[in-house]
Amino acid sequence: MTLAVVLVSPKTPGNIGSAARAMLNMGAKDLRLVAPRCNHLDSGAVAMAVHAADLLRGATIYPTLREALADRDLSVGTSARIRSDLPQPQHPAQIRPFVRAATAPALVFGPEESGLTNADLEQCQMTVRIPTGDYASLNLAQAVLLVCYEFLQGQDEPLDRTRKTATREEMEAMYGHLHDTMHLIGYTDAVRARHTLRLWRALLDRALMNSAESRLFRGLLRQVQWKVEDAAKRGTTEPRPGQEVEAQSQD
Structure with missing residues (x-):
């Protein structure tokens, strides 16, 4: 360390x-x-x-x-x-x-x-x-x-955790991505964005994500962005043909 x-x-x-x-x-x-x-x-x-x-x-x-x-x-x-x-x-x-x-x-x-x-x-x-x-x-x-x-002072004590977390640059990039996505889907607006993102930061920082987990979370954000932008191009929020989720059978 x-x-x-x-x-x-x-x-x-x-x-x-x-x-x-x-x-x-x-x-x-x-x-x-x-x-x-x-x-x-x-x-x-x-x-x-x-x-x-x-x-x-x-x-x-x-x-x-x-x-x-x-x-x-x-x-x-x-x-x-x-x-x-x-x-x-x-x-x-x-x-x-x-x-x-x-x-x-x-x-x-x-x-x-x-x-x-x-x-x-x-x-x-x-x-x-x-x-x-x-x-x-x-x-x-x-x-x-x-x-x-x-x-x-306690550096010679046995470690309780060995988990390697993501760098701050990786986390800041993820938070920038989250900020953009929240605006895109209307989750927040310019007035409330900073306060809202602080709450999300506190929640996600407690998770002590590693690099792979931060990339996983950004993958979800990219899919959300693609979905919203694709729907906007087609003028609908309905799934594209072939992408519908299979409905559960009902009696």
Whole structure:
């Protein structure tokens, strides 16, 4: 298991350097930066990284979160806020078994001043909440250190699951396909589409599909699309001759 730490739009070099140091302390070495608002190789970042300077220099820059997660098979967002139509934040211990069983998990942190947006969390199968006291104000490096510790400390324990799930790119492509199909059949409209798709995401992400299962689901969507488009061309919703389902005999 190789845990990637993804920082979305980090603001200050020192925070990135400190996060790299926290990662190295816990054994995580894959740092990914999404649209950073500063130079991650600034002297301040390198100074705060201390012995993790090489990890910092090896960080990969991505323009979007989707691209940063494309090769991951599990993505875990960080947030303490509850959204009604997104996965509810869970204690790290509840999520740890899923992270450890994944081949390529990712841990996603939002901008220092605002955290992850709803659009960011849509791309995460699970959300982790760091339990704190009444004063809940952790800086980015502290959050990285604590969650990496929770997810990596038990790595020598026997695994309960060995299932390899689909990559996030495969799942995002499936959700795009589902979105188009829902519009095609009138299942939802432009106003309700995002909320409806979030509910479907939550349901299907819980299934932890593998690649073959995501392709199977898309095969069903392709058949639905073909059927609707074929019927529209012929001006009917009746089955094409030769495709009728055999009626059950009645007494």
